[in-house]
Amino acid sequence: MIDRVVDSLGRTVAWLNLGMVGVTCVVVVLRYAFDTGAIFLQESVVYMHGAAFLCGLAYALQHDAHVRVDLLYSRMPAMRKATVNLVGHVLLLMPLCATIVIVSWPYAAESWAVLERSPEVAGIPAVFLLKTLIPVSALLLLLQAASLAFGEALTLWRGRRG
Numbered sequence: 001m002i003d004r005v006v007d008s009l010g011r012t013v014a015w016l017n018l019g020m021v022g023v024t025c026v027v028v029v030l031r032y033a034f035d036t037g038a039i040f041l042q043e044s045v046v047y048m049h050g051a052a053f054l055c056g057l058a059y060a061l062q063h064d065a066h067v068r069v070d071l072l073y074s075r076m077p078a079m080r081k082a083t084v085n086l087v088g089h090v091l092l093l094m095p096l097c098a099t100i101v102i103v104s105w106p107y108a109a110e111s112w113a114v115l116e117r118s119p120e121v122a123g124i125p126a127v128f129l130l131k132t133l134i135p136v137s138a139l140l141l142l143l144q145a146a147s148l149a150f151g152e153a154l155t156l157w158r159g160r161r162g
Contacts, residue, residue: 002147003062006140010059016052020045039122050130054137058144061093079159086152089145097142104134 027041060066073084111128118124 002143006058006062006144009140010056010062013052013055013059016048020048020052023048039118039120040124043118043120043124047124047130051133054133055140057137058140061141061144061148079156082152082155082159086149086156089149089152093145094142094149097138097145100138101135101142104131104138108132108135 023041023045027038027045030036030038030041073081076084108128108131111131114128115125116127116131118127
């Protein structure tokens, strides 16, 4: 179920990249052709970028699209790769994600408490939503890492059995 949710979310937020291109083009045309600014539109690009990046982290992990230092890993047999992945997920990634959730939760909660708005008058009045994506993305990444770690553990267990 985790894999399906992460995959669907990743495919959905990927469309925000196209939205960013479109809105950026509109902002540029407004600025240079009509000599007017559009703060709301400019901020929406930041929101789309933040959402695409933060919600795409777990998707990138799921599809092995993250950056990997691949000096030795590519030459390893499948069982050793599974061991490296399992250790990496359980000992490095999952504790990091848990820490990010714990540290960022009060940050987002404080923003919700005051319904934090943009400092710009014409800006987006929902900074609290953007800040909420920090713990949410870390939680999604934690769940995806747990799902992958379970799969790697299953691979190792099956491999050792026969």
